[in-house]
Amino acid sequence: MRRPLHHLFLLLFLVVLNTSHLYSLYVEGLFSLLILLFLAYLAGYGSLSESIGVALVLGFLMDGFSGAPFGLYISAYVWIMIIARWVVIYLHLENPMTIRLLLISGILVEKTMHAFVLTITGQGRIVPEEMALLILVQGGWAMLIGPLGFRLLHRQYAQGGTS
Amino acid sequence: MLNRKVMVALVLILVIVANVLMLFVATAKQEKAGGKTQVGMRIISPFQEVSITAWRTMRSLWRHYFWTLHVVEENDDLKRQLQTLTQERSLYREIQVENQRLRRLLDMRESISYRSVVCQVVGKDPSPWFKTLIVDKGKQHGLQKGLAALAPEGIVGQVIDVTEGFAKVLLIIDGNCAVDALGQVTRVRGILKGGPNENCLFQYVSRKDEVQPGETIVSSGLDGIFRKGWPIGEIQSVYKQHSGIFQEITVRPFVDFPKLEEVIIVLDKPEIDWLKP
Numbered sequence: 001m002r003r004p005l006h007h008l009f010l011l012l013f014l015v016v017l018n019t020s021h022l023y024s025l026y027v028e029g030l031f032s033l034l035i036l037l038f039l040a041y042l043a044g045y046g047s048l049s050e051s052i053g054v055a056l057v058l059g060f061l062m063d064g065f066s067g068a069p070f071g072l073y074i075s076a077y078v079w080i081m082i083i084a085r086w087v088v089i090y091l092h093l094e095n096p097m098t099i100r101l102l103l104i105s106g107i108l109v110e111k112t113m114h115a116f117v118l119t120i121t122g123q124g125r126i127v128p129e130e131m132a133l134l135i136l137v138q139g140g141w142a143m144l145i146g147p148l149g150f151r152l153l154h155r156q157y158a159q160g161g162t163s
Numbered sequence: 164m165l166n167r168k169v170m171v172a173l174v175l176i177l178v179i180v181a182n183v184l185m186l187f188v189a190t191a192k193q194e195k196a197g198g199k200t201q202v203g204m205r206i207i208s209p210f211q212e213v214s215i216t217a218w219r220t221m222r223s224l225w226r227h228y229f230w231t232l233h234v235v236e237e238n239d240d241l242k243r244q245l246q247t248l249t250q251e252r253s254l255y256r257e258i259q260v261e262n263q264r265l266r267r268l269l270d271m272r273e274s275i276s277y278r279s280v281v282c283q284v285v286g287k288d289p290s291p292w293f294k295t296l297i298v299d300k301g302k303q304h305g306l307q308k309g310l311a312a313l314a315p316e317g318i319v320g321q322v323i324d325v326t327e328g329f330a331k332v333l334l335i336i337d338g339n340c341a342v343d344a345l346g347q348v349t350r351v352r353g354i355l356k357g358g359p360n361e362n363c364l365f366q367y368v369s370r371k372d373e374v375q376p377g378e379t380i381v382s383s384g385l386d387g388i389f390r391k392g393w394p395i396g397e398i399q400s401v402y403k404q405h406s407g408i409f410q411e412i413t414v415r416p417f418v419d420f421p422k423l424e425e426v427i428i429v430l431d432k433p434e435i436d437w438l439k440p
């Protein structure tokens with residue numbers, strides 16, 4: 001029972017962080033990476049139903065706040081989750097470098113999905129330089145805090161119980 | 164019989180196509196998607212309000228109690244500025260009185276007063292590719308879709324979604340926002356749309372029109388959302404291509420969006436006869 005509560009608390013916390021009115025590329029990059037970190041953790045250690053469920057709820061809440069076509073975040077997070085769950089079958093998540101690579105892959109999948117959807121729907125405006133800078137910032141955060149964040153999440157959930 | 168790999172590939176393709184179609188439908192029906200998007204806003208916005216209030220209180224405390232070293236110096240500067248501004252205000256009062264007198268002489272109508280509500284910004288769009296804000300007033304304060312949002316410096320955007328207690332404002336720097344606009348001096352008309360680097364693009368201005376950087380762009384009042392003459396921004400650059408009918412004009416908005424904490428929502432829509440059915 002404690003695990004869903006943990007999920008709920010983390011979801012609310014992450015959405016509030018990501019929609020807070022703080023304009024800084026570095027802060028925005030960090031906050032959106034925290035979401036990917038959470039999704040990556042669930043892909044590695046969560047069950048299929050809970051990880052897809054979290055991706056759906058998180059995407060739904062983020063879509064509610066975004067001016068983007070409804071479904072963009074749901075699609076992005078569900079696809080990231082599907083790909084991550086498939087990839088972690090072949091990876092050892094104990095290795096810090098693997099976690100970094102997993103997060104960077106997540107960043108690239110998310111940005112590719114955004115660019116693809118926004119291009120085909122003709123909504124929004126992606127500036128390649130801004131996109132590249134954001135990827136660089138997020139990648140930097142992933143290299144710096146990825147393994148640490150992953151371990152913290154793992155410890156947090158281990159203390160909180162699994163049922 | 165198809166083997167398993169082919170089946171998986173087919174299912175995957177089918178899912179991708181369904182996903183793309185779903186997003187297309189969502190884009191086409193974005194005007195009507197209020198219900199779905201509002202659930203998220205209803206759940207999260209109160210938390211946003213609490214967190215942003217806590218953050219601003221902390222910031223205010225920091226500024227008031229820990230930055231006092233700068234205050235003495237700033238106070239001296241402000242006193243000097245106050246003297247200058249007092250003189251300027253006196254001059255502007257004279258101009259205002261003269262202006263009112265001339266208006267009466269010309270039998271022009273006084274500027275119309277309209278109802279408005281001041282809202283606090285509590286959140287922003289999570290995506291860097293879209294520019295929207297969440298404000299702490301909604302239907303119960305009289306807000307509805309299509310109302311204009313202003314700041315003292317100029318136009319902020321328009322309301323695109325409303326719940327009971329919160330509203331979503333599409334900023335003029337978003338690529339999906341369009342404002343019918345005019346050059347204040349040249350009276351050149353065009354459509355102002357969101358552009359890169361938090362600037363706007365003043366589109367559909369003919370090559371023949373002479374516009375210069377530094378000119379103020381104001382709303383034309385013809386889009387049914389913004390009243391005529393509201394300031395938007397200043398022309399930053401003008402580029403005329405060798406070919407093409409239009410110029411490429413970049414406008415820097417007067418509003419500093421990252422620092423925006425309050426907006427004014429105008430509750431009365433402008434009345435334009437030709438918009439009525």
